[in-house]
Amino acid sequence: MNQENPQSASWLEQVRPLTLKGQIAVPYTWWVGETGSRFLRALRDEQKILGNRCDTCGTVYVPPRKNCGRCFTDITQWVQLATEGVVRAHTVVRRMPAALLNAADRPTLPFAYALIRLDGARVDLLHRITRDLEKLKNGIRVRARFSERPTGHILDITDFEIIRNSP
């Protein structure tokens, strides 16, 4: 409290703080770049998941990268990955994330986020699993499901589904 003005305390009590509502809504059009375009085009046109391999350390990235973050070298080798892989981490989401509250394509609760190691990749892809959550555990195999109306977007993979008879 301001010690130079002993009346400030009582003055403040008489003031009902006001609020001002605002919103930042700036539309962006992000160019996804050559690397991203090749990945998203393969998703959209061929239902293929592409990664790329660092020439130096051999890490296979998905989504593909312009350069290897560890080696700081260009990546030139493209790799077609399987559309199946293994769940390495998961969380069952019980409260709708704020970012999905107004999303037309939002899954119903509960759904899961998972880090998925696609066969052939050396990093994990973040995506969603929306069905058979009672069977979901780390180590289980899952397969990508593709949208019937692809647009060149990460959600051209609608989600991953658990493969039956998986260990």
Add this chain to the structure above:
Amino acid sequence: MEPIAITGVSQTPYRERMIDKTAYDLVYEVTRDALADAGLGIHDIDNVITVSNDFVDGRTISSMAVGEAAGAHDKNISTVEGDGAFGAFYGAMRALSGFDTTLVVAHGKGSEGDMGLITNAMFDPVYQRHLGIDALTAAALQADVYMTRYGLTEEDFAEVSVKNHQNARNNPLAHLPLDITVSDVMKSERLSDPIKRLDCSPISDGAAAIIISTGRASSRSRTRPIWIRGVAHCSDAYFPGDRNLADSPALRRAAKRAYAMAGITNPLKNIDVVELYDAFSYMEPLWLEGMGFSEPGSGARLLKDGVTRMDGILPVNPSGGVLSAHALMVAGLSRIVECVLQLRGEAREHQVPGAETALAQGINGPCGQSHCVWILSVNQ
């Protein structure tokens, strides 16, 4: 390294909604209080660093809006958009480059925006943001990996929440002092498995400030200087899927460098108190492992053995930690402020008796992507 010291500190109480104070008011308040603490006037400050986030503040170049509140008019002012511990790191670099007296001030009013939307926006807009992932759900993935890897339980994490909220009862500035049990944590609302409501830090409003002085200028302050003996930061990969989330190599490296600077050879023996960034309960044992206080996977053991309790040999988060007060952008700087108070013997009810060396930690990015480690000491 030339000797540099923290010679003034202040922080506001951390509360849910500070309706009577703007961000500007908070910055002005902590700036004045830090100067009063040091016994300095604004003209003694030769440069200023503000810490803020445009999305949290809802304006672009948010740093420029608080310059005058920080007394930066006609001064050299610069900005860090990241946790306050990283702002302080920049301040330390400026002190080492010749500025005598540096003010670092951080503010965050999470109550005014929407933290779910804001933390969603830190993820890659092409590949991740549309999935809806945010700080909470990403942390839940990390907690899951950590548990799976080492066979930990949700109760292990709940114990951390119980301890830190209990510690907060001795800290009048804390937002959430609570007397709770493991069972209370376990029964609290499940948000994103394995994380429940009482595993999460609150969204707090607040601000903090520190003054960093060169050795030659430190005697101008009336306080006992607290010496910056070691400080380092290190960053891991941006995409969580690229990282080994059950370990924290970036923290390991930052701690190693800070320890080397400070001459720490046996952290458990050489460090008396830790204030770390426990945004979620699982983070405390995971970060303690990264800091080298225990082997990988055995961080939770430290609490079970009583090591990290107030009466243990290494009290961790005597203030209640970030679990009990989490003003975004401020929390890492608040860890430094808390350590300074501990080392001065001014932490009152949550004082660790006789503390001489302290570790403060800040994090940035999802799941602790980058870490900043501080070793502070009463000894130069």
